[in-house]
Amino acid sequence: xxxxxxxxxxxxxxxxxxxxxxxxxxxxxxxxxxxxxxxxxxxxxxxxxxxxxxxxxxxxxxxxxxxxxxxxxxxxxxxxxxxxxxxxxxxxxxxxxxxxxxxxxxxxxxxxxxxxxxxxxxxxxxxxxxxxxxxxxxxxxxxxxxxxxxxxxxxxxxxxxxxxxxxxxxxxxxxxxxxxxxxxxxxxxxxxxxxxxxxxxxxxxxxxxxxxxxxxxxxxxxxx
Numbered sequence: 438x439x440x441x442x443x444x445x446x447x448x449x450x451x452x453x454x455x456x457x458x459x460x461x462x463x464x465x466x467x468x469x470x471x472x473x474x475x476x477x478x479x480x481x482x483x484x485x486x487x488x489x490x491x492x493x494x495x496x497x498x499x500x501x502x503x504x505x506x507x508x509x510x511x512x513x514x515x516x517x518x519x520x521x522x523x524x525x526x527x528x529x530x531x532x533x534x535x536x537x538x539x540x541x542x543x544x545x546x547x548x549x550x551x552x553x554x555x556x557x558x559x560x561x562x563x564x565x566x567x568x569x570x571x572x573x574x575x576x577x578x579x580x581x582x583x584x585x586x587x588x589x590x591x592x593x594x595x596x597x598x599x600x601x602x603x604x605x606x607x608x609x610x611x612x613x614x615x616x617x618x619x620x621x622x623x624x625x626x627x628x629x630x631x632x633x634x635x636x637x638x639x640x641x642x643x644x645x646x647x648x649x650x651x652x653x654x655x656x657x658x659x660x661x
Contacts, residue, residue, distance in 0.1 A: 438450045438453075438561060438562065438563040438564075438567065438579050438581065439563070439564060439565055439566065439567050439568050439569070439578070439579070439580045439581070439627075439629065439630070439633065440565070440580050440581035440582055441565070441582070441588065441612075441615070441616050441619065441627060442465075442588060442592065442612060442615055443583065443587070443588025443589065443591045443592045443612060444581035444582060444583045444588060444638055445581060445583075445591065445638050445643060445646060446563045446564075446581055447463060447465075447563060448643055449581075449643060449646045449647050449650060450463070450504075450561045450562075450563040451504040451505075451507060451561075452504070452643070452647050453561050453647060453650050453651065453654070454504035454560070454561040455504040455505055456647070456651060457559060457561070457651075457654060457659075457660060458557070458559070459504070459553075459557065459558075459559035459560050459561050460502035460503075460504070460553040460556075460557050460559065460560040460561070461502055461503070461504035461507060461560065461561050461562075461563075462500060462502055462546065462549055462550065462553075462560060462561070462562045462563070463500065463507060463509070463563055463564075464542070464546050464562060464563065464564035464565075464567065464571065465563065465564055465565070466500060466507075466509040466517070466520060467498055467500055467509065467542055467545070467546070468529055468532065468533040468538075468542065469509075469520035469521070469525050469526075469529050470496065470498040470500075470509050470510075470511045470516055470520055471492075471493040471494075471496045471498055471532060471538065471542070472493070472520070472525050472528050472529040472532045472533070473511060473516055473519060473520050473525050474492055474493060474496035474498075474511060475489050475492050475493055475496075475528065475532055476524055476525065476528065478492045480492060481528065482528060482531045486535060489532060489535060489538075490535055490537045490538055493532055493535070493538045493541075494537060494538060494541040496511060496512075497511065497512045497513070498510070498511055498545075499511075499513075500549070502549065502553055502560065504561070518599070521596075521599065521601070522601070523601075526611065526615075527611075530614075530615050530618035530619055530622075531618070533619075533622075534618065534619075534622035534623070534624065535624075536623070536624040539566075539624050539625055543566075543570060543571055543625075546562070546564075546571050547571060547572075550562060550571075550572060559659070562575075565619055565625070565627045566625040566626075566627070568580070568629070568630035568632075568633050569625070569628065569629075569630040570625045573630070576657055576659055577634075577653060577654060577657050577659060578630050578632060578633035578634065579633060579634050579636055579650065579653070580629035580630070580633040580634070580635050580636070581636050581638055581646070582635060582636070582637050582638070583637065583638045583639050584639055585609065585612055585613055585616070586609065587638075587639050588612050589605065589608045589609035589611075589612045590605070592608050592611075592612065593605050593608045596608070634653065636649060636650075
């Protein structure tokens with residue numbers, strides 16, 4: 438499951454995994470967690486790239502794969518809430534654009550996917566380069582999309598619900614900034630895989646998106 442922020446990837450991916458009895462992996466949370474490690478090390482976007490890479494690739498990040506209770510730990514500490522803060526959001530695109538960082542995290546993601554496939558038998562993976570890079574041979578690839586305004590409004594509601602300060606103008610500008618950075622980076626830029634199914638969520642509720650995804654899963658014979 439790929440797509441830019443605010444398309445509903447996390448919500449529908451978790452619900453799809455739960456409905457299918459599959460594992461769930463949020464790769465974006467992994468990039469956010471290593472970005473938090475970078476910030477905790479006192480680094481920022483102006484720091485030498487080699488210093489950022491050193492911290493990010495050594496960060497002890499542990500994602501859980503239970504769709505009913507998704508967590509992400511950094512050094513054993515649950516940082517699921519902290520990685521959604523403004524500081525991480527501002528820096529994550531720059532950190533995730535570094536080829537060395539992506540190489541290490543993609544290896545970790547593939548290892549998790551392999552482990553879950555050999556165990557529980559299925560996994561829903563969400564991110565920005567899953568179908569194009571991480572699992573190019575996935576049985577079903579979906580790229581969720583929505584307008585900038587819709588995505589910014591969703592982000593604002595999500596932030597408000599989590600108790601974070603919301604400024605709709607700032608949120609929209611941040612959505613546009615991340616789209617630009619993610620789609621123009623040299624390594625694994627954000628784009629739909631050639632064989633991905635494009636699903637526009639502008640006018641669809643979460644339930645409607647989930648229903649379409651379940652239809653696609655059944656159509657591909659992926660339920661056992």
